[in-house]
Each structure stands twice: as structure tokens, then as C-alpha cells.
Amino acid sequence: MLDHPVSALRFTRLLLTGAAGNLGQALRPRLKAYCGTLRVSDLNEMAAASEGEEVVQAPLEDRSRVQSLLEGVDAVVHMGGVSTEQPWEPILAGNIVGMVNLYEAARLQGVRRIVFASSNHVTGFYRQDEVIGPRTAPRPDGFYGLSKAFGEDLAQLYWDRWGIETVSLRIGSSFPEPRDRRMLATWLSHDDLERLVVAALTAPIVGHSIIYGMSDNQATWWDNTAARHIGYRPRDSSDRFREAVESRQPTIDVNDPAARFQGGAFVKAAPHG
Ligand code: NAI
Numbered sequence: 179m180l181d182h183p184v185s186a187l188r189f190t191r192l193l194l195t196g197a198a199g200n201l202g203q204a205l206r207p208r209l210k211a212y213c214g215t216l217r218v219s220d221l222n223e224m225a226a227a228s229e230g231e232e233v234v235q236a237p238l239e240d241r242s243r244v245q246s247l248l249e250g251v252d253a254v255v256h257m258g259g260v261s262t263e264q265p266w267e268p269i270l271a272g273n274i275v276g277m278v279n280l281y282e283a284a285r286l287q288g289v290r291r292i293v294f295a296s297s298n299h300v301t302g303f304y305r306q307d308e309v310i311g312p313r314t315a316p317r318p319d320g321f322y323g324l325s326k327a328f329g330e331d332l333a334q335l336y337w338d339r340w341g342i343e344t345v346s347l348r349i350g351s352s353f354p355e356p357r358d359r360r361m362l363a364t365w366l367s368h369d370d371l372e373r374l375v376v377a378a379l380t381a382p383i384v385g386h387s388i389i390y391g392m393s394d395n396q397a398t399w400w401d402n403t404a405a406r407h408i409g410y411r412p413r414d415s416s417d418r419f420r421e422a423v424e425s426r427q428p429t430i431d432v433n434d435p436a437a438r439f440q441g442g443a444f445v446k447a448a449p450h451g
């Protein structure tokens with residue numbers, strides 16, 4: 179949790195989807211500093227509403243419930259959906275139909291900005307010895323990454339056609355600490371996640387911008403120069419965990435696709451497994 183929010187109470191009502199998930203739970207107490215009312219939503223049960231909160235349990239694939247979900251909302255932080263490689267059906271429901279429902283509801287309810295949790299798995303089939311940027315062509319590493327690429331294209335359509343702004347965050351690995359050698363390059367601390375989401379919500383003009391969600395890690399595969407206008411400056415780094423991670427995982431097998439490609443183990447995850 180940041181000590182000094184850049185601006186308190188900028189929004190009347192913010193919607194946070196995926197509030198029962200890992201990042202939703204991390205963001206829920208943090209986002210309260212930036213709005214009068216925080217509406218939180220998920221497919222699964224969430225903690226009861228505290229003061230200044232509204233809790234709405236709803237599946238993203240239910241069009242009419244998503245319509246009501248966006249009523250009276252200034253902006254959306256969209257963390258909800260399938261977050262790993264899964265069979266196609268739940269990905270279709272949460273990440274494809276759910277995204278269309280969310281953007282249609284935004285259009286009909288007059289919501290002007292969405293911060294979309296995309297993923298580094300949109301570009302998971304670039305190699306770990308390549309440095310790419312937000313404008314590099316997608317190379318998804320599975321159905322999950324493909325669904326996030328769809329989400330980014332949908333966001334672009336709603337900007338071009340209806341002027342709804344989106345920042346698509348290609349989040350790396352946002353956990354309390356990096357868990358393995360790959361995450362030394364992909365790690366995004368929860369404090370930097372908050373900085374990134376707040377920058378995406380408050381930057382004056384974003385159109386549809388794509389930015390990799392990472393901390394200031396010494397080794398990185400992503401160059402965010404093309405998204406400097408968002409004003410995100412990470413303040414954490416995976417470097418302080420390097421020694422511990424490398425001693426836990428002293429070697430890597432360079433012939434293993436999980437060590438060759440940026441998507442790590444996702445590049446060999448069985449979609450129907
Ligand atoms: P998570 O799996 O813990 O949370 C996702 C939440 O979305 C869950 O609570 C789930 O119940 C909800 N959800 C799933 N399908 C739904 C549906 N059909 N309708 C309504 N809600 C549904 O994932 P996590 O780690 O919190 O990630 C949040 C978002 O950030 C996800 O969209 C994920 O793809 C993205 N992301 C996360 C990364 C990370 O390092 N944690 C990295 C890259 C992207």
C-alpha cells in the first residue's frame with residue numbers, strides 16, 4: 179500500500195472486477211483512496227462490503243448483469259477473467275464474451291475509461307534473448323494469451339469507433355516476490371501495480387495504450403518507451419531477490435522451451451489438460 183496516494187478521491191465511483199482474485203484482493207484496499215465509492219465484482223464470493231464499497235457477484239458472460247454493473251461508474255479496473263491456460267470454454271465465457279459485454283456496457287452507460295489486465299502471454303512466443311515493446315506484433319503462447327490479444331483488439335475498436343479509452347496492461351508476474359529465475363525479468367510488485375493502475379486511470383489522454391506491467395528489474399525483455407506518456411515510474415526491483423532465487427534454482431535447461439521463450443511454462447501448457 180502506498181503511503182501517499184497521488185490524488186485522493188479523484189473518481190466518484192470506480193468498478194474493480196476480479197475482486198476475489200489475487201490482484202483484485204491486493205487492489206481493493208488500495209483503490210479506495212482514489213474514489214468515493216468502490217464497486218467490486220467477481221464470479222466468486224468476496225469479502226462483505228465495508229464503508230464506501232458496493233459488492234456485486236456476477237459472471238462476466240451475463241450481458242444484462244454486466245450492464246447493471248457499469249451503471250453510475252466513472253472508470254473500470256478490469257482484473258476479472260480466466261488468468262491461466264485453461265480449456266477453451268471458460269476462456270470463451272470470461273475473456274471473450276465477458277470482454278464484449280463489458281465494452282458494450284461501457285458504451286451504453288457512458289463509461290469513458292477502462293484499465294484492462296492483459297498479459298505478457300500476448301507475446302509469450304518471443305524469445306528471452308529478445309527485447310520487445312508494446313507495438314511489437316502479438317505472438318500468443320496459448321488460448322489464454324490469444325484471448326488477451328482479442329481483448330486488446332477489442333479495446334482498440336472501442337477507442338477508434340466510440341472514443342472509449344483503455345490502457346491495456348500486459349502484466350508480467352505480479353506476486354509478493356519473484357518465484358523463479360524467469361520472474362526476475364517479469365516481476366511487478368504490488369506497490370508498482372498500484373502505481374501503474376493509478377497512472378493508467380489518471381493520465382490525461384491515453385486513447386488505447388499498451389504497456390508492459392513490470393517493476394524496474396535490471397534484466398528485462400520489455401521496453402516501455404512507447405508508453406512513457408502514461409507517466410508510470412516503477413520504484414521496486416526484483417534485484418534484491420536475485421541471490422535467493424538463483425540459489426534456490428541454480429541452473430536452467432536452455433533446451434527447455436520454458437527457459438527459451440518469454441511465456442515460460444505457459445508455452446508448453448496443455449490447453450485441454
Ligand atoms: P485470479 O485468477 O486470481 O483472479 C481472476 C478473478 O476473475 C477470479 O477471482 C475469478 O473468480 C474471476 N473470474 C474468472 N472468470 C470470471 C467470469 N467468467 N466472470 C466473472 N469473474 C470471473 O488472477 P489474478 O492473478 O488476480 O490476475 C488478475 C488479472 O490480471 C487477470 O485478468 C489475469 O489474466 C491478469 N494477469 C495477472 C498476472 C499476475 O501476475 N497475477 C499476470 C498477467 C495478467
Ligand code: 15L
Nearest residue numbers: 261262297298299350351364
Ligand atoms: C499471467 O498472465 C498469469 O495470470 C499469472 O498467473 C502469471 O503466471 C503470469 O502471467 C506470468 O507470466 O508469470
